[in-house]
Every structure is written in structure tokens, then in C-alpha cells.
Amino acid sequence: MTGEAMNVETIRERVNDDWNRIVAMLSDKIALASVSAQGITGEHMKRSAQFVADQMKLVGIDDAHVVQSENPDGTPGAWEVVGSKVVDPQAPTVLLYAHHDVQPVPDRAAWRTDPFTATTVGDRLYGRGAADDGGGIAIHSGALHALGGDLPCNIKLFFEGEEEMGSPSFIPFLKAHRDEFESDVIIVADSGNWSASIPSLTTSLRGNTDVDVTVKVLEHPVHSGQFGGPILDAVTLSAMLISSMYDSNGDLAVPGLESQEPVGGLQRDLDEATFRADSSTVPGYRLAGTGSLAQRVWTKPSVSVIGFDAHPVDGSFNVIANTARFRLSLRTAPAQDPAEAQKALADFLVSHAPFGAQVSVANGENGMGWAMDPDCKAVGVAEQAMSDAFGVTPVNKGEGGSIPFIPELQRLFPQAQVIVTGPEDPQANAHSPNESISLSGLRNNIVTEALFLSRYAQ
Template sequence: MILTADQIRARVDADWPQILGVVEDRIALRPISAHGINGEHMRKSAEYVANKLREVGVDAKAVQARDKDGNPSAWEVIGSLEVNPNAPTVLLYAHHDVQPVPDEKEWDTAPFEATLKGDRLYGRGACDDAGGIAIHYGALRALGDQLGVNIKVFIEGEEEMGSASFIPFIEAHHDEFDSDVIIVADSGNWAPDVPSLTTSLRGNATCDVHVKVLGHPVHSGQYGGPVLDANTLASMLIAKMYDEKGELAIPGLMEGEPIGGLQRDLDEADMRAAAGVVDSFTLVGTGSLASRLWTKPSATVIGFDAHPVKDSFNVISPETTFRVSLRVAPQQDPHVAMDAMVDFFEKNAPFGAEVHVEPLEAGMGWAMNPDCEATQDALTSLKEAFGIDPVNKGEGGSIPFIPELQKIFPDAQVLVTGPEDPISNAHSPNESVSVSGLRKDVVAEALLLDKLGRA
């Protein structure tokens, strides 16, 4: 029997209180991995997810991972459901941990109590990633015994902490991950009522740049003039990263256009408002706003060792360190980008100051295959669920485990979806998820699983 969009929609509507209840329960559980990835609160969170998956037929269990040194680490959820050994196998991914809430006073609602206001449900983790778990749960519930694909599930417990146990866990559970299609429900849509597939993610490369001009501090009145302080020299070096148009001027870095072509550029006014850009500032760089945010590299100074203003006194700073986070074009090897960054800083030392670069982490980006069958099925499913053509979009950030997963399972087709939208405020105060958008996301994934089963 071929299920229609209306049939699946009716099933999702009938089950909606239970599906939305997953999001509400997840918010109340406070699964903050920063408070201890191996803590009892994270075990309870994983057990809850495993129980919900068992409700929809998945043989799921909470398993404690071990880090690369063999120490007990994050609580993960794995599971499987086989319907036909000859059918395709789909791996469903989401994560059950959430970001902390440093100051509850910044919220308009209680962050760990699900609060419905209009079409949006507020609470920490509502969109990142309780909504992703609810999408998988709701889609499997809607299909029931008419599910035509084999299912594997991985719900991670330390995504917000960098996924340090991810590779050791895959290596220990290789068969539980082996699949034909991987659906990662940890991204979002163009708007609450406009669906999207995420087409690309930038990689990242981070380094510390050490700048030294003196062996010890000296009086600024006695030596200032011929000797510049380390902070000024570091600032001169930082300024060389960008040209007069705001284009990154580090040789050897790749850039590109949005994967699959640019269907709709981002609205500058919306972007400025979302970021809180001051009115006087002119956005830098050239090309589409989408390419500047998704597929061109960018460098950000995320840390700088300088003396606090309130305790400053008249000395020339002898040395300093600043940290640069480079977002790398999706298809460039981040280690090649790191080498380019190291070479740039060490060759551009102002006035012969000593400059030493310490490479830190590097993570590969990812680009979707826009032509594969699973992608086309996903786009069709999104259109049927939302009643409007999808608008593909990239992400400027990184999800390092996706390229790692693709590397281990190179034949798997990866799709990145999710419940977020531009006003979801993931990681920020007043995080929320669109209830109507989430419902359509559930319908879309159920339609996709049905199409994959028939294919």
C-alpha cells in the first residue's frame, strides 16, 4: 500500500499530543551535558529516549560510551528495527543533550518548562535537539507496521560538548551504524513554513598565534616609539587577514558557491536584525550573502590575551597570544587550510616580531550530493508535507561528526534536516520550535521513509 501525504498527515495529527509530549518531556529533563556527560542526569535522559523509541518498535537501549583512553563517557542511545533483510537501511540521528542556561533571567519563560506561546513552544532544547528526536519518533509512529525500511538509530549524548567519544563509539559499534541512508535531524528550515535540506557545512581550523617583541615588560614612556607593544603588533597582524573589501586575504584557502545552486539569497535586513548588527556597519566581503555565510572561508579572533583596561598601567606588553577560528569552505581539507593559516601568520610578522603559530583542532566540512536518489526523495517529501517548494540552504557552522560518519561509511547517502528556523534561538535565551513547522517536519520524514522503502 502506497501512503499518501494526506494519510500520513492524518496519522501525525492523531498522534500529535504524544509527539509534542516528547519535546515537552525532553525540556523538563534538563539533559545538560556540560554538567557532566557521564552523569546520572544524562543516563536518565538516554533511558527516556530509549523507552520512547521502544514504543515505536525500535529495539533501543542506553549505552555508555568510552573515550579514546577507555574511560566511561557519554550516555548514547542505539537501536534497530528490521522489517526486511532486503530493504534499504536508514540510520536516524539526533542528540539528547542540550546547552546550559547561564542566566535564567535572560529568558521570558522558565527555560526548563515547556511553554506554548502562539505557534512556538519555548524551552531549552526545544529545537536543538528535542525537536529532532520528536521528528524520528513521530515518523516511525505514523508509519507503524507499514514501515518499508530497516531502521538504525543513534541519539548522541555529547553533541554539545564536541562529540569526543563519537569515533571510539562508532568503532566499537560499527554494525549499528552501517546503513544506506543517514538522516541527521539537527539543522533546520529556511522559515517555519518554508522547508529546507541543509546542503553544506563549513569545516573549521583553530590556532593560537603567539607574538613576542620583548623579553620582559618595559616602561612605555622610556621605550615607547621605537618599540611597539605586542598587542599592537598582534592587531597589525590580524588586520592583514582581510583586504579593503573585507575579503579574506590568506592565500591557499578555497571558496565556492552554494551547493546545488543558489535558489534564494538571504535577506540582508533579516540577517542584520537577527545578529544585532549596528546600523552604521557595512557588511564586508563580496558575492551573495549566502556564499559569504555558507561556502566562503571566514576568520574570527575568538580570544586575545591583553591586560584589562581597569588594571592597566604604563608598560609595553612584551608578548601576547590571540586565537583564530577559521571556518573552512565545505570541500577543503581543514589541515591544508590550517597550513595556509600558519604560513600566513609566520610570514607576515610586523617589523620582525617573533611569531609562532600553534595549530589546535581541525574538522572537515561537508557537502551534500544534490543529485543522489535520497536527496530527490527528500525534496519531494518536503514539498508534499509543507505544500511549497523547498529552499536549500547551507550552514556556516560545523558538525564535525557528519564528515567523519561519511568517511567511515562512504557509500551512505547523507541528508541533513531538522526543526530549527531563523528565530529558534538555538544555544541562546528563549529557544523555541515552531509547532506547525515541527508537525510538517514529522510528515516529511514519514513520507521520505515511505519513499525510500518503495525505492
Template sequence: MTATSPGIPAELTVDVVERLRGRTAAAFGPLRADLEALVRIPSVSNADFDQAHVQASAEAVADLLRGAGIHDVQVLSVTGADGRQGAPAVVARRPGPAGAPTVLLYAHHDVQPPGEAAHWDTDPFEPVERDGRLFGRGAADDKAGVVAHLGALRVLGEDLGVGVTVFVEGEEEVGSPTFVDFLHTHRDLLAADVIVVADSSNWKVGVPGLTTSLRGLVDCTVEVAVLDHAVHSGMFGGPVLDAPTLLARLIATLHDENGDVAVAGLVTASDPSVDYDEADLRADTSLLEGARFAGTGPLTARMWTRPAIAVIGLDAPRVATASNTITPRASAKLSVRIAPGQDPAEAMVAVRAHLVARAPFGAQVTVTDGELGKPFQAPTDSEAMQAARWAFAQAWGTDPVDIGVGGSIPFIADLLEVFPQAAILVTGVEDPDSRAHGANESVHLGELEKVVLAETLLLARLGNRTS
């Protein structure tokens, strides 16, 4: 809601809430079937996969939105500044009554690669229900988000009192490379007073969450070189350390003895008001018996409001093909999550300076910059946030928790740059056991129905103006 909006939307009456609750329950069976149909489309946006499936997924989403009573539906793409053709996105628009706010509903229809088939209990692209959860790639991230928007539109039907634009992206899982170009090209189509991003998580099953902070992202590749070419490990081992050992020593400097990040120049934000139960976190992360958590302070702070550094890839000789030589070069890909309030470019400078200054035994250290993603911090008392808190409390029967997310959604900062007056609400369809991006991804069906109801109530309240 902008600063000139006419007042906080009035709460709906008990009768209206219960009527919408009943409509949501009646609509959920067909919505589940639509989610299953979307999961069956292997819309992996990674370029190594068949992109015809991404196009088919976009067309399927467009057809669903037309069936929900939206007549202005387009499948669009743009060419990025680097000449890259963007993936197909769906933009559907339905104007509201005169003077009503416009709400942009965001989700994405592309999915991560399935990974090793042996790690899945069932076919990743054949949805299967077990113990109240629907399993399949994209069942949670983020085709459930698409269904949440679809469900709210179906439930409200002609009672929709706001203007709505649905924006379903097709390249989120590869970093949204043409997202900013898309926003600028179609700015008039996407302009809104409130933006609802259905691509986050809830606190846990039974307790909703509103995401108020997201860490940003900096990644890079660091290479350590010590020899011009490999030499015999028996003849020269001792005075010459191999590159993987030197790389390991360098990586070890990124954390102190407690496991806290030790890179000067990386900032921390305030501690969250809630904390994670250690036993729950051990279960949710599958931490092995005997392994300890790293770092100090609240667990939620370590995950949401402090920097974190992970090695996500290594280039070194494979064990199966290793020879008895001293390896001349080795490299690692680092993923650095930065706290809300940190500038990504400054964080990259700090990481590079740390690595170069600590070259072990004088080895050559080369740092190659990668992706930069901005963090996000939402105001917690906006009119839209108040309406969302009410809607979530009605849907779940308990107040929502303000949560942070350790992962990054850099496009949210892009949305704010292009639409600075819009209020952004980051909502969730996942829970701690959804395993998004991993094998056996799933969505809790009971929670998804509550998500649909909460969005329905939110849109209904935003259209229920006090003046």
C-alpha cells in the same frame, strides 16, 4: 540507497499522504509534551556541568523509543583512543521486511551550556510557549530532532516498511570526541542504506530546506609576544608597542579592505543558487544600525561556500584590572570556517603560514593548532534526495530549497568514511530565528509538526519500493 538498490521508491497516493497527515496532527500534542520533558533535563555535555543529567537524558530518550514500539534499545558509550570515556548514546533498532532498506536516524540529546541567566527571558530549562514557539535550551538543537524521529516512528507504527536504527548521540556539543570510535565499535549496529541527520536548519518559516553543503572547521590559538615582562607604559611607550596592539595588527591582515578572507591557500566553492535578502539577514543577525556586511559576492556564498575567520576569544588584561604597563603577551583564538572541497589540514597549514609570515614589528608569533573538521558536499540527485524532496514538498506545500550551512558538522564526514555506500540526508528542525547555542533558543511548533510529517512521508516512501 546503494547503487544496487532495486529502484526509486514510488510516490505515495494522495489518500495515504492525507491519512499520515491526519495521524501526525493527532500525535503532535503528546510529542510536544515529550519535547518539553526532554528540555527540562539540563543535559549539558560540557565537563564543567553535572554529567548525571546527560545520563538521565539518555535514559529518557531510550524510554521514549521503547514506548514507540522499538524493543531493541541500548544506552552505550565507548572509551576513546585517548582514554576518555564517551558520553552515553542511545541506539535503538527495529528490523524491516526482507529486502527493505535500513535507515539510520541521527540526532543528539546533549545541549550547550545556558550562558548568562540574565540574557534569557525565562528559565532556559523550563519550556515556555510564546507566539507559537517553544523556548528552552535544546528545544531546537537538538531535542526537536529526537522528537522528529520519535514522531515518525509513532505515526507509522506497524506500517513502517523499512528497517530503522535510531542513533541519538550524547556529546555532539563538545565536538563528538569519541564519535569515530563509537562508529567503529558499533559498526554492525549502525550500518544503513540511508542516514537522516536531523540537526540542521530550514530556509525560513514556511519554506523547508535540504542541507547540501557544510563548511568545515579549523581553529587555532595565536600568541604574540614582544617583551619578557611588563614595563611602564609612560617610560617606555612609543618605541615599544604592546602585545594587544600587535595582535590586533596581525588579526587585521586576515581580511582585505572589503572584508574578504585574505589568507592564501583557502579555497572557495561555487556560489549557491539562492541568495539571502539583505534586510532579512540584518534582522536575523541583529546587525546594528549603520553596520555593514563584510565581503563581496552573494550573501549565501559568504556564509556557505567561502572561508570565514572569526576571533572567538582573547587573552589580554581585563579593563577592570589593567595597570599602566605595556603588556608583554596577548593571544587570540581563531575560528576558521572552510569551504566544501577544502582539506582541513591544508587549511591549517595556510593559516599558520599567513600568521607567522606577518609577525608585526618582529614580534614572536606562536600558533597552536586546535580542532579540524571536514566540510561536506552532498549529491543533489540521489534516490534518497529525490524521495526527501517529494516528502518535504508534501509536508510544507512548497518545494524545499537546497541550502548550505556556514556552521560545521564534522561527524557527517566521519559517517561517510565508515559507511561510504550510504546516502546521507541532512535535514532541519531549526529556522533563522531559533537562536541555537544562544539565549532564548526556540523551535517553531508549526514547523516542527511539518518536520515530523516530512520524515514520516520519507520513511513511508522509502519502504514503498517499485520492485
């Protein structure tokens, strides 16, 4: 492409002129209550997808449309939004990703506002999906509108309808629509920034896997007075087994689970006081593990007990539990194969059965981690765009969570440069009550993406 990139002042002015439309669009999106957990094939999800497609037509993607995906077993899948715009066959192509489904709201009483009515309080817009990932849709919409007829690169869209459900039909859909994903750069707007005023690229994502563990000590429950002492109950044995995974510092001590340093180097460690406040740790709790706080969250493995089957306290009686079952969620280092980590964890648990109890492990699903290429062209252009839009140097960061489709995209399109951005910040409360988005941060994110699209093609 020839020609000059647009300057930041012009783009910011265009975004400001378009601001009321952007906020209204995000507010309307929140009101659609596109909760994929209520059925990815439902009419509410089709309605959400059509709304997003219509909005993308308004900003120049004339062929934006809705397509229903298909699950691996051939059953109907999620409603997806796809589209493209070719400005020059010789220009680079950028794929814009976001998802239009949102998390459920299990407890409306925990919200200070109606979760499906957009409510502005100060600089923040509250509502389910305001940040995750209505904000991502708003970034793409605002950036395309700001560039308008000055768009210098080709655009492809993929807005997913089942990200919050683990994307079961994503790979079949991708393979069936390969041409709609072929691109030079993929922008995944489903992450966030260091803060509302400090931008970030996401440098890495941990992988994930889970296992269900059953601990058995007796063929049936027995009286705790008659047999207690020589025989420990299965819940106690489970606690012993879980604790055996850790050393005295709280680091995982499971052979075969890998750690790595923050990708691209650690620019700034996480602030412990902020981390404690955001996570709501109780007074006196000592953070587990060693190394930088960022490494512990971003690139070292972690295990959480996310489910436990045991007799409830109410209605309990004096028997020794013969079995117990619990589920472990393992977050893996970005570069480790999750199947390899899953096997290492399962082998450890079986071999460390306390007091010879029977331990069996059922393997769950695996999701690969991902690491950014810090030296690719797209990263350099994106970092400069962030610096110009926000007025401060970006502080890149990893994420402790997992987005398994990103490594799948990278695997299937190895030539594409993937950058992960997004509208969230530490106060966004994505997946939690009182989800919100910083409006000033959203505005700067839109300017950033418009600058990137304008400059990358030069």
C-alpha cells in the same frame, strides 16, 4: 519493497492524532536539563538517554537501549541511544540520527521563560533543547509513530549524548559498533529550514579549525613613557597581524584558503535585512566580503577572534605589553581539508609578523566540512516529501557551522546517502537565550520524514 507509499493526508491525520504525545514528550525532554557540559558521564545524561530510549520503544523500536561509549584514551564516555527494527531483510535501511544533549544556560536572566520548563507562546515552544536537538528526536519519534505497522523500511537509531561537546568518543563508538551504523540512508536531524514555513535540505557544512597565536615583542613589560613610540605594544601588533588577513573589501586574503560556490547551485540568496536583524548588527555596519551573502556564510572561509588575552582596562597602568595571545577560529570551505587550511593560516601569520615581532602558532583541533550529493536518490525523495508536507517548494541551503561527525560518517560509510534535515529556523536561537521551536514547522517536519520513509522503500 512492493506496495504503495502512504499518502500525505493519511500521514498528516496520524501526526495530528499523535500531536499531544509529541509535545508532551518534547516538554519532558526539556525538563531533563541534559547539559553535557556538566559532565557527559553524569547521571543526568544517563537519565536523558534512558528517557529517549524508552520513548523510542513506544514507537516500535523495541530494542532501543542505552550504551556508554568510550573515549579514545579508554575512559568512560557519553551515554548513547541505539536500536533497530527490521521489517524486511530485502528492504533499504535508514539510520536516524539526533542528539539528546543540550547547550548550557550561562545566564538565566537573559531568558524570558524558565529555560528548562517548556513554555508555549503562540506557535513556538520555548526551552533549552526545544530545537537543538529535542526537535530532531521529536521528528523521528513522530514519523515512526505515524507509520506504525506500515513502516516499509528497516530502521537503525543513533542518538548521541555529547554532540554539544564536540563528540570526542563518537569515532571510537562508531568503529566498535559498525553493524549498528551500516545503512543505505542516514538522516541527520540536527539542522534546520529556510524558515518555519519553507523547508530545506542542508546542502553543505563548513569545516573548522583553530589556532592559538602568541605575539611577543619584549622579554618583559617596560614603561610606555620611556620606550613608547619606537616600540609598539604586543596588543597593537596583534591587531595589525589580524587585520593583515583581510583585503579592503573584508575578504580573507590568506593564500591557500579555498572558496567554492553553493553546493547544488544557489536557489535563493539570504535576505540582508533578515540577516542583519537575526545577527543584531549595529546601525551603519557594512557587511564584509564580496559575492552572494549565502556564499559568504556557507562556502567561503571565515576567521573569527574568539579569545584574546590582554590586561583588562580596570587596573591598567602605563606599561608596554610584551606579549599577547589570541585564538582564531577558522571556518573552511566544505571541500577543503581543514589541516591544509590550518597550515596555510599558520604560515601566513608567522610570515606577516608586524615590525619583526616574534609570532608563534599552536594548532588546535580540525573538523572536516561536508557537501551533499545533490543528484542522489535520497535527495530527490526528500525534496518531494518536503514539498508535499509543507505545501511549498523547498529552498535548500548551506550552513556556516560545522558538524564534524557527518563527514566522518560519510568517510566510513561511503555507500550511504546522507541527508541533513532538522527542526530549526532563523528564530530558533539554538545555543542562545530563548531557544524555541516552531510547532507548525515541527508538525510539517514529522510529516516530511514519514513521507520519506514511506516512499524511499518503494
